[in-house]
Amino acid sequence: MLTVDQSIEAFLDAHKDARLESYKELLRIPSISTLPEHRPDIERAAQWIVDELSRIGIEHARTFDTAGGHPLVYGDWLHAEGSPTILVYCHYDVQPVDPIELWETAPFDPFVKDGRMVGRGSADDKGQLHMHLKAAEAMLATRGTLPVNLKFLFEGEEEHSSVGLEDWLRANAELLAADAIVISDTGFFEGNVPALTTSLRGMMYAQIDVSGPPVDLHSGGFGGAVQNPANALARIITELKSASGSVLVPGFYDDVVPPTKEERFEISCLPFDEGDFHRQTGVPELVAGEPGFSLLECMGVRPTLDVNGIWGGFTGEGSKTIIPAHAHAKVSCRLVPDQDGEKIFEQLRDFVAQVAPRGVKVEVQNLGTAKSLRMDANLPVSKAAAKALEATFGKAPVAIRSGGSIPVAAMFDEVLGLPITMLGFTNPDDNAHAPNETMVLLNYETGLRTITRLWDDLGRMSPLEARMGGTTA
Ligand SMILES: [Zn+2]
Numbered sequence: 001m002l003t004v005d006q007s008i009e010a011f012l013d014a015h016k017d018a019r020l021e022s023y024k025e026l027l028r029i030p031s032i033s034t035l036p037e038h039r040p041d042i043e044r045a046a047q048w049i050v051d052e053l054s055r056i057g058i059e060h061a062r063t064f065d066t067a068g069g070h071p072l073v074y075g076d077w078l079h080a081e082g083s084p085t086i087l088v089y090c091h092y093d094v095q096p097v098d099p100i101e102l103w104e105t106a107p108f109d110p111f112v113k114d115g116r117m118v119g120r121g122s123a124d125d126k127g128q129l130h131m132h133l134k135a136a137e138a139m140l141a142t143r144g145t146l147p148v149n150l151k152f153l154f155e156g157e158e159e160h161s162s163v164g165l166e167d168w169l170r171a172n173a174e175l176l177a178a179d180a181i182v183i184s185d186t187g188f189f190e191g192n193v194p195a196l197t198t199s200l201r202g203m204m205y206a207q208i209d210v211s212g213p214p215v216d217l218h219s220g221g222f223g224g225a226v227q228n229p230a231n232a233l234a235r236i237i238t239e240l241k242s243a244s245g246s247v248l249v250p251g252f253y254d255d256v257v258p259p260t261k262e263e264r265f266e267i268s269c270l271p272f273d274e275g276d277f278h279r280q281t282g283v284p285e286l287v288a289g290e291p292g293f294s295l296l297e298c299m300g301v302r303p304t305l306d307v308n309g310i311w312g313g314f315t316g317e318g319s320k321t322i323i324p325a326h327a328h329a330k331v332s333c334r335l336v337p338d339q340d341g342e343k344i345f346e347q348l349r350d351f352v353a354q355v356a357p358r359g360v361k362v363e364v365q366n367l368g369t370a371k372s373l374r375m376d377a378n379l380p381v382s383k384a385a386a387k388a389l390e391a392t393f394g395k396a397p398v399a400i401r402s403g404g405s406i407p408v409a410a411m412f413d414e415v416l417g418l419p420i421t422m423l424g425f426t427n428p429d430d431n432a433h434a435p436n437e438t439m440v441l442l443n444y445e446t447g448l449r450t451i452t453r454l455w456d457d458l459g460r461m462s463p464l465e466a467r468m469g470g471t472t473a
Helices: 006-014 016-027 036-056 126-143 165-171 229-240 261-269 274-281 295-300 341-355 380-393 407-416 441-459 463-467
Strands: 059-064 072-077 085-091 111-113 116-118 149-155 180-183 195-200 202-211 306-312 326-335 361-370 398-401 420-422 438-440
Touching (some): 006 126, 006 441, 016 116, 036 059, 036 072, 036 126, 036 149, 085 126, 085 407, 116 441, 126 149, 126 441, 165 407, 180 407, 195 380, 202 229, 202 341, 229 306, 229 326, 229 341, 261 295, 326 341, 341 361, 380 441, 407 420, 438 441
Parallel strands (some): 180 420, 195 398
Antiparallel strands (some): 059 072, 072 149, 111 116, 202 326, 202 361, 306 326
């Protein structure tokens, strides 16, 4: 069920092949932000987008350097007098391709198979960025004008911790002045059901380093007399969680906002197929992280603590009898409102010091934190987005509480204080960050019509109305 302006529909129809060709062209640029050897590709992708913005009639298209070293792309069109100004965010950098041997085809040689665009970045997030370009192009080409004022901000280091973004946002808050923000970097619910993401979890990432003797010692000569760092680390990790899955760090749950009855009801109504989800994981059995909470609750509205990696001592083939000099673990927590990452780090650090066995030196490093964020589904822009999704996909979107973290959303919230709508279109089986990434072309094609529809709806809103719900506005 497509209900968009007929002239736009005719334009989109007539340009379908060219559009897919252009999509592929962007995907062919291997803009991997974490690998320095791809720096020229990052520049090339940024320039490709600047050229494309200018070509379709977006003004002031240019790049900005950030402290992180990967250019931001900006462009605007500000002639819809009296209409809201929307800041649109996507990112053009992509994840590395490892493990490359699991790709069925070359990751940067995109092609269409079974109704999907296959290739790194097809979904996360070049596909969604491209949808915004093509939506604006169709409107400008057919009408010569846009119903809203648009400011595009396309990041080049989202997959590289957005290292330079926050400082840049603070320094350029005036340039980014808007009434609302639309972020397209999320996706649909299981079963490819249209969705709007209404919360994101935050993050705390730490490393525990346990050291004992200055060098590995012979376990025959010293075993029994000195503390073993690997054993000590295992003991520390055991103390962090109960057998049933609750985190035992004192204070960890103090600031957690419990889900309301309504929220729990909404979550229980989501069309979640547990069997299908189980199959996707490949594990013998699913375990809810905490007693008293459903799987979806554990993944969306409850915090977690996970060991992400553990190493130390002899790990080669065969046997070598040593007491290792040191052992290490990476530990991360997904956080929910109103947990504070810095505070959680301090609680973890103090608890680790308290439970650490005697005879070893233990250090805990903070590798970074990101804030969690809740977005009100009743904001005017979010409601308009829900309406546009329903009108184009024929199905009202479900509200999902994402277990993931998009630090940029919290940065926008803190620096700009504007209402945020997370409008994402990717299919849940898109393999983002994994081999064989895909975007369902029906989501792409319908989604870009959703965007034009949303701009039309927002064009009928006053700037003040679009702004309602911002934290500082
Ligand atoms: Zn992304």
